[in-house]
Amino acid sequence: MRRRKKGRLTMKYLREVIRLYNLGGLSNRQIAKACNVSPTTAGGCINKYIDSGIPYETFAELPDEKLESIFYPKEPDQPVYSRPMPDMEYLCKELKRKGVTLQLLWEEYIRENPGGYSRSQFSYHYQQWSKKINPTMRFNHKAGEKVFVDFSGYKPEIVNPITGEVTSVDLFVATLGASSYTYAVCVPDQTKEFWIEAHVKMFDFFGGVPECIVPDNLKSGVTSPCFYDPDINPGYADMAAHYGIAVVPARPGKPKDKGKVENGVLNVQRRILAVLRNRTFNSIQELNSAVAEELVNLNDRPMQHMKSSRRQLFKELDQPALKPLPFERFEQYSWKKAKVNFNYHVQIGDAHYSVPWRLMGETVDIKYNSRIVQILHKNKCIASHPRSFKRGYYATSAAHMPPNHQFVASGWTPERMNKWASKTAGVYTAKAIDAIIDSRQFPEQAYKSCMGVIKLSKYYPPERLEKACRMVLESGTVRYNSIKSILEKGLDKIHYLEGEPRKNLVHENIRGNEYYRIKGDD
Structure with missing residues (x-):
């Protein structure tokens, strides 16, 4: 065994010799x-x-550094050829600009310094500098802790079998931190509805729930991206609350925060989309079936530098650590803000839903889907109604009404509405107001439409409003929109009511009865 280090004795053997x-x-x-x-x-x-x-006693106590300086003193530095070192901070700043490469910066450097570093040495010095300034942190993910999610930049396509139209769809990819176990599914687009639906399918695929999700800052998941305090989309937050999982978005402009799924997306593109590149799919269901088949192969494939596959690691690490799925599958909702109207209702689509009358004028949050409408004030549910798609429908709870079925805030009653209409326009307008009120289950439901009819007197003469109201009363369709349409289109000017004398219309294209009588005589 050699006892030398760099051509010299090590301090251990030097001490032994002495x-x-x-x-x-x-x-x-x-x-x-x-x-x-x-x-x-x-x-x-x-x-x-x-x-x-x-003396030997002193020699034995000397540290290794002192002995090395005595027995192997450093040789004086040899003069070397001095080359100008590039400005590393300038290079780092310029490389962040679009289109700027290290090759371009070296060409600029060598033009200013003809005797400077070669291309390889130039790159070497910059890489050594950048490693010290911006070291890469190696993450060791705990089992069952994180799932990283993102959309693939490369989009698969489906072809309409009838028209031949080609449509691009989005590929959702999720990767667990510890095992790199991967899930992929195609969705029509990146809207919130399909973003959340992909998450629900992901949890079903894993058969459990990790501690947190790490998404990118797309609008479907993060309303307001922020480096330190991002604002999570309400629907996405609702899904996370249902599954008991935390949402920790990656920092904007920091792709290394989600490096796990970036690598997962790359593997899906290479091992799934590349394999399917020569196949034609006529529906997203057909495409997802093929993706699911190749996904099995990806997860069963042994990983490079490891003897185990993703599936084996998943069963050993992540699967035992995942939390169980909730008893009920997540039901997706839409959210919106609305101000409570003076009739203590809020509108979703073409229907109206009541809230406690004391909240008139307050802003509330509305959580709804095709089945139910829930209204929240200060994060507390104050009303819940079955969803209706009937135009003009009012869902009113008696518990939400003020005493005596009257609008306490301003004292409106059906009688007052009738008197106001009579005073503003006339008797037919008052009758139309009564008909609108009688068509609703509760008078309060009709107040908004009644006010709209009366307000038309500001834009049209009372005589026209009276005539329009008489027309709708005769037709039996007494609604605000019908009255407004008659006035806007001027139908009240050409419509003749019963008992009014009709005038013959004179026009060059109207032949009249004389024309046909003469033609018959011939």
């Missing part, structure tokens, strides 16, 4: 043989020790 020399009675050759070094090397060390004049 110790044997101080014992006395041993020749240099015997000391060299005992230490397994050459006699010349041993003799050189002994001569340097003698020349130093250091």
Whole structure:
């Protein structure tokens, strides 16, 4: 075994040589043989020790650094050819600009410094500098802790079998942190509805729920991206609350925060989309079936530098650590803000839903889907109604009404509405108001429409409003929109009510009865 380090004795064997020399009675050759070094090397060390004049007791206490400076002093630095070092901070700043490469910066550098570093040395010095300034952190993910989700930049396509139209769809990819177990599914687009639906399918695929999700800052998941305090989309937050999972978005402009799924997306593109590149799919269901088949192969494939596959690691690490799925599958809702009207109702689509009358004028949050409408005030549910798609429908709870079925805030009653209409326009307007009120289950439901009819008197003469109201009363369709349409289109000007004399219309395209009588005589 060699006992040298960089062509010199290590301090351990140097000490041994000097110790044997101080014992006395041993020749240099015997000391060299005992230490397994050459006699010349041993003799050189002994001569340097003698020349130093250091007593052995002091020598034995000296640290290795001091011994090395005595026995192997540093040689004076040789003059080297000095080359100008590039400005590393400038290079780093310029490389962040679009289209700027290290090759371009080296060409600019060498033009200013003809005797400067070569291309390879230029790159080497910059890489060494960048490693010190921006070191990469290696994440060791705990089992069952995180799932990283993102959309693939490369989009698969489906072809309409009838028209031949090609449509791009989005590929959702999710990767668990510890095992890299991967899930992929195609969705029509990146809207919130399909973003959340993909998450629900992902949890079903994993058969459990990790502690947190790490998404990118797309609008479907994050309403307001922020480096330190992002604002989560309400629907996405609702889904996370249902599954008991935390949403921790990656920092904007920091792709290394979600490096796990970036690598997962790359694997899906190479191992799934590339394999399917020569196949034609006529529906997203057909495409997802093929993706699911190739996904099995991806998860069963042994990973590079590891003996295990993603599926094996998933069963060993992530699967036992995942939380169980909730008893009920997540039901997706839409959200909106609305101000409570003076009739203590809010509108979703073409229907209206009541809230407690004391909240008139307040802003509420509305959570709804095709089945139910829930209204929240200050994060507390104050009303819940079955969803209706009937135009003009009012869902009113008696518990939400003020005492005596009257609008307490301003004192409106059906009688007052009738008197106001009579005073503003006339008797037919008042009758139309009564008809609108009678068509609703509760008078309060009709107040908004009644006010709309009366307000038309600001834009049209009372005579026209009266005539329009008489027309709708005769037709039996007494609604605000019908009255407004008659006035906007001027139908009240050409419509003749019963009992009114009709005038003959004169026009060059109207032949009249005389034309047909003459033609018959011929």
